[in-house]
Amino acid sequence: MQLRMRLNGAALRAAMLAFLLANVPASWAHKVHVFAVGEGKSISGYAYFSGGSRVRRMPVKVFTTDGRVVGETTTDDKGEFRFEIPGPADYRLVLETPDGHRAETTVPADDFAPEEEDRPAPAPPAPAPERCLQEAELEKVIDHCLTRRLRTIEERLDRYEQKVRLHDVIGGIGYIFGVFGLLALVQSKRTRSAASPPGE
């Protein structure tokens, strides 16, 4: 009878754990992330929870890498934001929500265009332009297209890195049982050495 009740308890616990584990691949850790890329004269990006839903209407602060505040922006209803930068440099973006979430990301100076006049619309090659002007326009066009293409890849990479992996969860559970198992070992040695005389 005792054994049956103990097995029932164990079965319940196992079922609970199995149910929770089954949900891990579908939902994920509770953390907030910021994704941002630089292009031209601005930084654009979005903020999201690990589950994928966007962080809406939250402040994002922009700093230089030596800690000076450059400005602040807010995510819109789609979790997206855009920020005009004073010049190409490394920037650090920090998102803080009032309920205790914090995320950071950096945008390298390489992302931005070198200081020049505004990008003109890509035009077909004119019959007699100077060579260097043509090259410069071409570079801008290529840069713009590449940024657009790479952005999707960068987003996927960012999300991949943040994913909670099942083997990490299983590892964590293993550690938990290990720690408590060691604790039990220590405890049982202690009670055995301090064994009270019979009749107490």
Next chain:
Amino acid sequence: MHIAEGLLSGTVLGAGWAVTAAGTAAGLRRMTPEDVPRTATLASAFFVASLVHVPLGISSAHLILNGLMGVILGVRAFPAMLVALFLQAVLFQFGGLSTLGVNTADMALPAVLCAAAMRRWIRRASPGQSFVPGFVVGAASVALAGICTASALGLSGRDFRQAGTLIFAAHIPIMVVEGLVTGAAVVFLKRVRPELPGDAGDTSRFEKEAG
């Protein structure tokens, strides 16, 4: 809830560690080898439960299960949550390491206190009647954990009301779900292992039964 690094003041962090240290010491002192499988399983459930998250409005929430741990483990919930939160911080960067003290305290202390407050009612009630105090423990533990989190943020110079409303609103459905889960669990345990929900972790009870 899981507060990230760099948001809390030193005093709040210190206070959190003090509470967690005291609770963990008390929990470890009351732990017998018999308690260990149960503690480890609940710590694992707590570890995994926080990973199942539900987007709600502009925030998101996850199952906490602190009420259930308070009822079944009593003050031993402190070491259980500490270990689970530590692993979450290390493996998933879910919450910071310096904030481990505060994060453990704001989830464990409400659970232990609510469970202690309802203990006599649970112990005296019949299995069916024990659903109500179980529900109260489950829901109240989540609510108080939210208030403690908002307080920690507020005392560190952040906007308490904004944090509190955001956290509270996001967790109302969680409070209901956890109330139901804890209530059901208490009813089940009263039927199967009646001494369990009323156990505050006082080992002398086991020695009396054995002797």
